[in-house]
Amino acid sequence: MNANASGARLEPVAAKTLTVVPLRHPWRWVAVGIVLLGLAGLTASVVTNPQFQWPVVASYLFHERILNGLTMTIILTVVVMILATIIGTIAALMMISDSKLLSLPAALFVWLFRGSPALVQLMLWYNLSLVFRSITLWIPGVGTVFSIDTNSLMTPMTAAIIALSLHEAGYMAEIVRGGLKSVSNGQTEAAASLGMKPSLLLRRIVLPQAMRMIIPPTGNETINLLKTTSLVSIIAVSDLLYSAQSIYARTFETIPLLIVVTIWYLAVVSVMSVGQYYLERNFSRDETHVAIGPLTRVFGNLFSLRTKETRA
């Protein structure tokens, strides 16, 4: 406080002669060094350990059965996600309905299929024939329209699609409901006062705005689902994991084949993340977005440890 008390007058300093000396972070560099050292050691051990059998990994990476399994995994993900989105949206619309008779069953549906493990649901649907011998559509006055033996209907593939779709629909319903509720009441009122009927209003005003809230978690769900589909290997659907299992059951090259599976899952997830980025951008057109690509977004700041200082 009393620095000037000695009587020395302060000389005025021109602003442009002042320079800012950035704060140094020596310990951050030490931490970076330790992490890099650890990474190098880990890489060396993975590359040099013969048990990983990298040549075997390479030979199976584009093996016909693996690629067929991969196709099956992708098809399953796409089909289940489409069905789950449709069922989930219907359930979400029911949940926000004024009628308790619609909202309660939808809430019950979400509780049931989101609350029980996917693996258990898979096994239950696969074993449906133990409960229902045959599935019959019988209409009073018309009689039996059709009847089918449950065992021939509930193939591993049908069981997988039904179980995973219903499970995923439970999550999608909550995501869609959250998105719909995020759109302000004023939007609905403005559209209604312009004479837009409920269906038009939902399609043109509410859903496009809800999409912005729905897309990011849906992208995460799709990525999650892709990995969850590996559960179907337990009921003998020949997906990516099951195909690898069927190979190493004969050759005992367990680790290399599981690495092949991991590589493919990682590759598909990476492609999906890029797709999600462009989808999100498409639904937030009105926001001023800095034109950076998805790769720049992930890797762009890798070597700029000191962005904060340079901005100051």
Add this chain to the structure above:
Amino acid sequence: MNITAKGHHRFGIPPETMVYASEVRKSFGALDVLKGVSISVAAGTVACIIGPSGSGKSTFLRCINHLEEINGGLLLVDGDFVGYRLAGDKLYELPPSAICKRRAEIGMVFQQFNLFPHMTVLENIIEAPVRVRGEPVAQAKARAVEILGRVGLAAKHNVYPRHLSGGQQQRVAIARALAMNPKVILFDEPTSALDPELVGEVLEVMKDLARDGITMIVVTHEIGFAREVADQLIFMDGGVVVESGDPREIIANPQNPRTREFLARVL
């Protein structure tokens, strides 16, 4: 003005009446918000509704275009019910599609603007004419540009609402309502959410509409605007119309003590 005499004679109201309310009641649960509101607004005139907050003026406005259903009384727009069909002495609730057709003839401007954030200014304005009325896009666009010129925003048609100031957004909202050629425009505190220096530009546009003979019902706190533009001033308090009549007379010489007290606080 497009005046149809079809409903007017049945209730014995003059054919030039655009909005007619008689003993309108509305309650939310146990709370009675409107306890018998009666007003009559002639076509081509401006009515301003003032009153303390909680007096029911916004609720009444929302009842006019059936955003809220009334619990009793008579509420007619251009001689007809908005949400009901009269047959004999029974009122049948209309399906949403029919209500929407009637609502399209009643414009509304909100306190919070409520522009569609995912659409440009032009898209906001042509949305209802194209999707609700089925106008050709080119024609709707031409009209939208013309209306934007009228509210002083000719250069802004490709901008998203979030890049506009509050005053500009509200002027776009007015343009959006105008694009439907409404019989009446309801304004719900159109300047209350604006910074003080932006209030003027919105009021200017509204004065301009009043001069063009557009029927308007304005819930507002702008007593100056009411005195200058309104043909009728309605003071509401506690869910009823306490006093109504010529704005200059009421503002200069309020008859009811509640009106006097309110005006003394806001002037």
